[in-house]
Amino acid sequence: MPMKVIQSKADLAVNGAPPAFDQPLHVGRPNIGNREAFLERVGWILDNHWLTNDGPVVREFERRIAGYLGVKHCVAMCNGTIALEIAIRALGFAGEVIVPSWTFVATAHALYWQGITPVFADIDPATHNLDPAAVRRMITPRTTGIIGVHLWGLAAPVEELQAIADEHGLKLMYDAAHAFGSTCKGQTIGQFGKCEVFSFHATKAFNTMEGGAVTTNDDELAETMRLIRNFGFKGYDNVIHPGTNGKMIEVCAAMGLANLDAFDDIVATNTRNYSAYCQAMAGISGVRLLSYDQGERNSHHYVVLEVDEDCPASRDEIVAALQAENILARKYFWPGAHRMQPYRDLYPHAGLMLTNTRKIADRVVVLPNGTALPDGAVETIGSVIACLVSK
Ligand code: T4K
Numbered sequence: 250m251p252m253k254v255i256q257s258k259a260d261l262a263v264n265g266a267p268p269a270f271d272q273p274l275h276v277g278r279p280n281i282g283n284r285e286a287f288l289e290r291v292g293w294i295l296d297n298h299w300l301t302n303d304g305p306v307v308r309e310f311e312r313r314i315a316g317y318l319g320v321k322h323c324v325a326m327c328n329g330t331i332a333l334e335i336a337i338r339a340l341g342f343a344g345e346v347i348v349p350s351w352t353f354v355a356t357a358h359a360l361y362w363q364g365i366t367p368v369f370a371d372i373d374p375a376t377h378n379l380d381p382a383a384v385r386r387m388i389t390p391r392t393t394g395i396i397g398v399h400l401w402g403l404a405a406p407v408e409e410l411q412a413i414a415d416e417h418g419l420k421l422m423y424d425a426a427h428a429f430g431s432t433c434k435g436q437t438i439g440q441f442g443k444c445e446v447f448s449f450h451a452t453k454a455f456n457t458m459e460g461g462a463v464t465t466n467d468d469e470l471a472e473t474m475r476l477i478r479n480f481g482f483k484g485y486d487n488v489i490h491p492g493t494n495g496k497m498i499e500v501c502a503a504m505g506l507a508n509l510d511a512f513d514d515i516v517a518t519n520t521r522n523y524s525a526y527c528q529a530m531a532g533i534s535g536v537r538l539l540s541y542d543q544g545e546r547n548s549h550h551y552v553v554l555e556v557d558e559d560c561p562a563s564r565d566e567i568v569a570a571l572q573a574e575n576i577l578a579r580k581y582f583w584p585g586a587h588r589m590q591p592y593r594d595l596y597p598h599a600g601l602m603l604t605n606t607r608k609i610a611d612r613v614v615v616l617p618n619g620t621a622l623p624d625g626a627v628e629t630i631g632s633v634i635a636c637l638v639s640k
Pocket of ligand 1: 275276277279328329330331352353355356397398424426448449450451452460461577581586
């Protein structure tokens with residue numbers, strides 16, 4: 250279908266015109282790599298009669314991911330949230346752990362679920378990542394660790410956070426759910442802190458349908474996480490550690506291998522789309538895209554638009570107008586974890602310490618990207634936003 254031409258506000262679906270797209274455009278539309286390679290491997294898995302429990306495809310996947318990220322160990326998991334929980338448990342976090350509120354709620358839930366109190370620190374509005382000075386302010390005698398998040402695949406301030414952790418005897422790990430393929434000062438994310446946790450959920454740039462992994466250079470930590478991932482079993486009938494079921498299945502690993510082979514192409518498509526978005530938004534006053542450091546690698550999976558306070562259209566008006574066009578933009582991660590339960594009841598006044606988080610939460614719109622985005626869609630999305638904010 251030819252793209253709708255938007256010349257005036259009367260052409261917008263919120264004002265009664267037909268939507269720009271027949272089919273919804275999703276922010277998290279999965280990238281599907283080499284379909285034939287995937288299906289062939291699934292056939293092999295069925296013939297092999299080994300579907301889960303540390304099977305040969307999961308092992309190959311772990312080797313390939315560790316090699317790709319340049320890290321000693323990759324422990325594949327059933328999803329990113331369980332991977333966070335297992336890493337937190339293996340590191341022995343307790344008491345309070347400092348995290349950003351400006352993240353997907355799973356970062357905080359993975360702590361709370363284990364009886365550990367997440368303490369929210371504010372972010373740097375330029376990068377949306379933890380502000381080291383804010384982290385220092387939240388340290389108490391009960392603090393045992395810090396979880397940095399590389400939000401949108403932009404590296405957290407790893408040197409500053411490591412210095413704080415060393416100074417105060419805290420353990421530091423990362424939620425790298427968004428950061429597969431990103432670098433920090435040229436070094437691949439996956440090797441910072443004690444360990445880093447990836448999500449390979451369907452909606453991520455690199456996916457295994459459901460899945461995740463913890464990467465680390467620490468042999469002992471990797472071994473402990475492998476035990477916890479499989480109920481604490483060391484061989485048959487011998488349980489030597491408390492554990493859970495965090496195992497990745499063979500079919501998910503097969504999807505991961507097919508997508509790993511396609512990952513460079515996926516990133517190239519995302520990067521092309523991101524550049525088109527930059528061009529489309531360049532002349533529109535009142536909105537701007539979060540920028541990526543051109544000297545670092547990033548999957549450019551997240552296209553994050555910030556709507557200024559004095560923009561003629563509010564953030565919520567922009568989201569409503571895009572959704573009316575079947576462009577399912579998202580307000581990730583509004584309203585911030587501190588305003589979600591149980592944290593809203595736990596910290597009714599947290600917003601006083603989280604001034605940047607509050608501001609950013611009210612400004613952000615995440616736009617669709619990925620290999621499923623139709624040609625020309627970015628330009629149409631740009632023209633919807635341009636028309637909306639025009640006076
Ligand atoms: N830490 C961080 C920083 C994270 O962002 C995440 C996950 C985690 C930890 C936890 O990792 P996992 O345990 O999830 O591995 C989605 C994802 O479910 C979640 O994985 C992700 N972050 C988060 C940012 O986004 P929702 O609740 O927004 O998902 P939903 O169902 O609204 O889907 C998003 C869009 O994608 C929709 O427009 C529908 C579309 N979609 C979705 C799926 C699953 C498709 O088109 N096809 C699909 O197969 O959380």
